Amino acid sequence: MPHTLPIQPELLIRGLTLVSLGGLLLATGLRLEVAAVVAAIRSCRWSVVLPLNFIAVPLLACALARAFALPPEYAAGMLLLAAAPFAPVVPVFVKMARGDLALAAGLTAIFPLFAIFLTPLAFDAGFAALGGAATLRFSYLNLLTVLSCSVSMPLLAGMVLRFGLPGLASRLLRPLDVLAETAGAVSLAFVTWVESGTLLATGWKPLMAFILAGELSFCLGYVAGGPGSQGRRVIAFGTANRNIALAILIAVESFAGTQVAAVVVANGLALILLGLLHAVYYRRLAERGRLPVAVGRKRLP
Template sequence: MGPITPTAVIDLVTVVFVLATMFSMGLALTTAEVLEAIGRRRLMAKSLLVNLILVPLLAFAFVLAVPMETGHVIGLLLIAMAPGAPFGPKLAEISKSDVAFASGLMAVLGVVSVATIPITVALLMPGDVAADPLGIARIVVVTQLVPLIGGLGVRARYQPVATRLHPPIQRLSTYLLVLLVVLLTVLYAGEMRQLVGTGTLFISVVVVVGSLLLGYALGGPEKSTREVLATTTAARNVAIALLIATTSFRDPGVLTITVAFGLVSLVVSGPVASLWGRPDEA
């Protein structure tokens, strides 16, 4: 048995983080929430449009317009292709918006992205980037779809068990995310510092803000659903993007921009949700 390397530790932590995140997501969802979200067909269609097509195309437009390192290009596109952040319902709760729709939308995005992520990778990744869409599809199925459906099944059949399991699994997911960010920051500190002068961080901010505005514009006539779609669209699924980055692309720049984009999306969507959740002054 060879020595344990920092890269191997990051790979292991990432896999467990994604499994815990998706299982926790399933444990928190009810069948009624999923069916209600699907039943709002017009709103769901626009939600899928903005999350699965418009945001990746927005990132792709910047890739075409602005010269960037190959690793940064891959990372930016990868996280733009990964919808359905598991903390979408928490943002809806903070903004006092439609939590039920946010929960249902999160589940739908988690399922459909199993197909859309590999397809988008095949269509939008630059031709000189060696990507394996089928391999990525297997990764997403095993680490995202299976635990999500497993959590949904436990919630549907054994609700008391799901209620007890969800808090510790959610805490584990949170702790692993913090650990992963720390490990990546320490291991790739040099690459993180180099981002400052490249303009890539600014592009990440523009893409996140653009995603927020697109979601708000397509969120329908109700303020509560506009806010949900805005914050859900801006907050991409860092978990699955990191997993694909660590298993399919070894360029440190891919991990660096993925982590940076994830932090930017939290810095933007979190305060916006808090601002919307403030009570109106009399």
């Protein structure tokens, strides 16, 4: 039985997702310190991490979509997530996994700035490689506009507010966190409800492709994460856990009336589950003393 609402579902999804994504990034800007950004920039292997997230992972999604012969809408949903790295939930998973939380917070704050320009390029290239233009309509300019308004403006506004009015910025943090997290949860639940038919009809092939993409991305991130165990966990979680809110927003803006948003949700839920499993695994290893523990700048075996 189809769901009926007094307003178009796409408008409600768009509004909730904008509130969630904008609120999370505004809160990130309010927390952002120059020292944390500088430390993240200095410690990150950008020559490896950027190509990994904006070239290797989208290529992996394209390869899996072709290998499993996924329909265009499923392939587009996978590719959207693959082109949107470092979800806001990454610091949460890294904290659970006893990774380098400062690095995770710094990279999660910085990556949206790269996403403004590199996400459209990665998705456009992958979308063309999959031959999606014949069945779905995609607007590069529209995507760039959405990213600029929903990513760069809230992040920069938060940074400016922290610099100019630190007291107000501190008082706004908790309400913003609650608002953004609530809107994100409601948005995800609403999309799941609206697209329940598509989600339930997802077969084993798309699910297997989603899981393989998440696991292989995690392994790629861990291998490329550098010599330190804690830093490797940060890159692994950031590479495997993509920005679901951003991908949903792009899907609703560029592919309204298709199943792309439902595919993003199904894939995103699989990534969240995998992220939780990885976090629990590393947390238990740490509790048993089988992971390195950072002490200042030194690491104990």
